[in-house]
Amino acid sequence: MQAVLTGKLRRPILAPPMATRSASFDAIILRAKEVPSGARVVTLLSADEGIVEAFVFGGGKSKLRSLASPWYFGKAWIYRDASRGLVKLTDFDAVREYPGIRADLPSIAAASFASEFMAATSALGGDWADALSLCADFLSALDEASGRGEPEATARALALFAMRALELMGLSPDGDECSACAGALRRDTLHSYSRRTGGFLCARCAASENDAVALPAGALAWLEAAAARSFGDAVRVGLGRDALSALKACALDLARKAADAPLRTLDSGLL
Numbered sequence: 001m002q003a004v005l006t007g008k009l010r011r012p013i014l015a016p017p018m019a020t021r022s023a024s025f026d027a028i029i030l031r032a033k034e035v036p037s038g039a040r041v042v043t044l045l046s047a048d049e050g051i052v053e054a055f056v057f058g059g060g061k062s063k064l065r066s067l068a069s070p071w072y073f074g075k076a077w078i079y080r081d082a083s084r085g086l087v088k089l090t091d092f093d094a095v096r097e098y099p100g101i102r103a104d105l106p107s108i109a110a111a112s113f114a115s116e117f118m119a120a121t122s123a124l125g126g127d128w129a130d131a132l133s134l135c136a137d138f139l140s141a142l143d144e145a146s147g148r149g150e151p152e153a154t155a156r157a158l159a160l161f162a163m164r165a166l167e168l169m170g171l172s173p174d175g176d177e178c179s180a181c182a183g184a185l186r187r188d189t190l191h192s193y194s195r196r197t198g199g200f201l202c203a204r205c206a207a208s209e210n211d212a213v214a215l216p217a218g219a220l221a222w223l224e225a226a227a228a229r230s231f232g233d234a235v236r237v238g239l240g241r242d243a244l245s246a247l248k249a250c251a252l253d254l255a256r257k258a259a260d261a262p263l264r265t266l267d268s269g270l271l
């Protein structure tokens with residue numbers, strides 16, 4: 001290890017080991033939990049470091065502790081002490097707070113799903129910047145939908161979040177080929193989603209599958225229209241009730257299959 005002599009003290013001062021360092025980055029707080037010691041552990045999603053878990057110390061009334069709560073987007077300052085195995089959130093400057101989400105149960109459920117999915121897939125398997133940007137778009141859309149009292153927009157945002165997350169992971173189902181018979185699919189033959197294969201079915205195969213989710217033409221047209229729009233603009237495009245319900249069922253089933261671990265939020269009954 002390199003030693004440095006100072007003129008004044010005449011004794012060697014060890015250069016600081018790399019075991020401790022500080023970093024700051026843009027992040028969304030995905031979730032927070034209290035640990036038995038009374039400290040809080042937050043899970044952060046960042047473009048620079050992916051998923052980061054960090055301790056937040058300080059009493060229940062500390063400003064940092066109140067900001068270190070789910071679905072704040074801002075700049076996080078992290079201190080790492082590798083020798084003690086400690087990662088600490090030392091400051092957080094919230095830029096977006098999405099207050100509408102915390103005031104609306106379906107939005108809380110949808111945002112909780114996003115948090116769990118991001119953590120379970122290690123931020124979509126490595127596309128951290130895209131994961132952060134998708135998550136921020138989703139939270140904005142939920143905040144807006146809740147502010148306007150539009151539960152259907154919340155559901156559209158949820159389905160779109162799952163579909164875009166799968167796309168970023170390279171796990172979107174093939175829209176050109178039936179997942180059962182490998183026959184070509186066109187808009188007029190694509191008929192259903194199969195929970196068994198995790199793919200789309202042609203009309204003929206759908207007829208012999210018990211548990212298929214029928215996809216109304218409106219659902220496919222909406223997905224096509226959504227692909228050409230920003231997340232926020234796509235969510236504002238309306239969709240019939242049946243089509244929305246089918247699309248959501250399909251998107252959440254695909255999300256369940258894409259995560260390595262069971263997703264508790266999908267079993268909560270709130271989505």
Ligand SMILES: [Zn+2]
Nearest residue numbers: 178181202205
């Ligand atoms: Zn088929």
